Amino acid sequence: VFIVTTAALPWMTGTAVNPLLRAAYLTLRNAARCPHQDCDGTNNSSNAITNKTNTNTTVTLVIPWLESAADRVLLYGDAWKHATTAVQETFIREWLVTRASLTSQQAHSVVIVFYPARYHHGLSSIFAMGDFCERLTVPDDAVCLLEEPEHINCYRAPGKTSWRKKFAHVVGIIHTNYKAYASHHYSGLLTGPLVGVLSSWCVRAYCDKVIKLSPVLQTYAAEKETVCNVHGIRDEFLHTPAPTGPKIYFLGKLLWAKGLDKMLRLQYAYRKATGSYFAMDVFGSGPEEKEIRKAFLGEALEDDDFLGRQDHGTISTDYKIMVNPSITEVLCTSTAEAVAMSKFVILPTHPSNVFFEQFPNCLFYETPADFCRVLQHATSHNPEPLTPECRDVLSWSAATTRLLEAGQVSERDAA
Structure with a gap:
């Protein structure tokens, strides 16, 4: 399972914290199901994100690395000016231990992969530099959770591989009401509808299943959508x-x-x-x-x-x-x-x-x-x-169960 998101600790924002905890609790669930890591790979649809794949695999968290020292200082503070990916990875694992109550072994069970990114001050958001989907090495039956698929793909560089071609099943989780934020802008009468259309295109094109955290969100791809809170609390x-x-x-x-x-x-x-x-x-x-x-x-x-x-x-x-x-x-x-x-x-x-x-x-x-x-x-x-x-x-345990149920597709749709 690959969880791809648009922010990372130490930026204490929802798209950094929730995907990290999701990765941690999926890893814990896999470990509980396969305590000796000797599962035979038999698919259990009641616990699978999709009937096509099985979740008894490594959970990989794919997060942005801010290449610019100025960006890191702006978001994380002066201490991060000369930081490296290794420093950030250590910070994240220590946070899982000290603030999320995981053991050190559990915190190190999540694989962390960085992609190069920059911070856009005007949009208060992080965007990837280049096509990092193409750079990921994944098994044929891998599942991808795109946290904020409309954000990830809105400035996506052209590449040979799309998420749905790269992965056996792609689930998009919608965190943010970008249409509402755009509508609050002074040009909101124009930008609000445009952001809504662009978001719908990105979600429909790159996701097999779409999970909206609440019914306040617009329709992206009606035939693929479900409303479910898949977040938990530490x-x-x-x-x-x-x-x-x-x-x-x-x-x-x-x-x-x-x-x-x-x-x-x-x-x-x-x-x-x-x-x-x-x-x-x-x-x-x-x-x-x-x-x-x-x-x-x-x-x-x-x-x-x-x-x-x-x-x-x-x-x-x-x-x-x-x-x-x-x-x-x-x-x-x-x-x-x-x-x-x-x-x-x-x-x-x-x-x-x-x-x-x-x-x-x-x-x-x-x-x-x-x-x-x-x-x-x-x-x-x-x-x-x-x-x-x-x-x-x-709890995150209940949220993980809701995710596995909400992200499934029927045998008919999976065929």
Whole structure:
């Protein structure tokens, strides 16, 4: 199995973290099925991504290597200026041990392959340099998981080999609502539809099966699509102590498209209803941080309320309520992490949040007045402890099972 993605640690973004954990848990599942690595290769369709292939193989994670030192410094920090692929690989494996609760042996079971890439500042994205699909050496029955196939292939260099010719079966996993982000641009009336069409072309051309994380996403190839959350949550979140304090927070990249414009309107609505803004801390950084700070400072928030980027798992138990007004997400990892930590999460009623409707600590609103009511309820009550059933749904083990089921094709389609 080859998992190809568009970002890598130490950039703490969803397309770096989730594919890495997916690779790790697929490797663990294979090891559990073949503890002595002596499986006979017999295909078990109940655990296979496709009836054409068998998952008892090495899991290879294919990730970008930023060739430019300036790119590495911009995304990873000054310490990465003279780094090598070996340094980055070591960092990734150590992170699997320290933050994902894997043993050193398990962390080294995932094969890591780099492809040359550059960071595009204007698009805040990493793109491959050249046709790296052609460079991969794969067995005839290999399965490929393309994380963000529309991103991987949008600037793809011309080559002799396509993903569907190279691999026996290609599953595309759609992480990001690029059409929605493009629509927020000043030229959104034009760029939004164009991005939608381009994304559909790329997904249809290079994928045999398409998994959308939530129903908020556009149609790419209706006959190939299924909607399923195939992401999980690290064990450390599931074992975090319950909140003990009353604090409210937002965590995410500091972009207006992440719902911070809506957050400002919710603050105004709350002041109108109660006479004061609600106190809140903001965790995160991003290219629009200065503009966002300027909009909030002296009004709803003060400078000390912006606390910078921080791993969600290290946030104090003083925080009880997370507010996430974004409607451009596909399925927000930060929201799932907050649910796992038994916090209240206040969300707009929206297709991107359907998955979270099953959790009692997720509180939904449709209007600013609803939001004020829901926030007052959360401040005066304690969240419910996470049940074993909810804990299981959020786990990477359950997410891996959902992936294997969602990625299958019928015998008829596989023929």
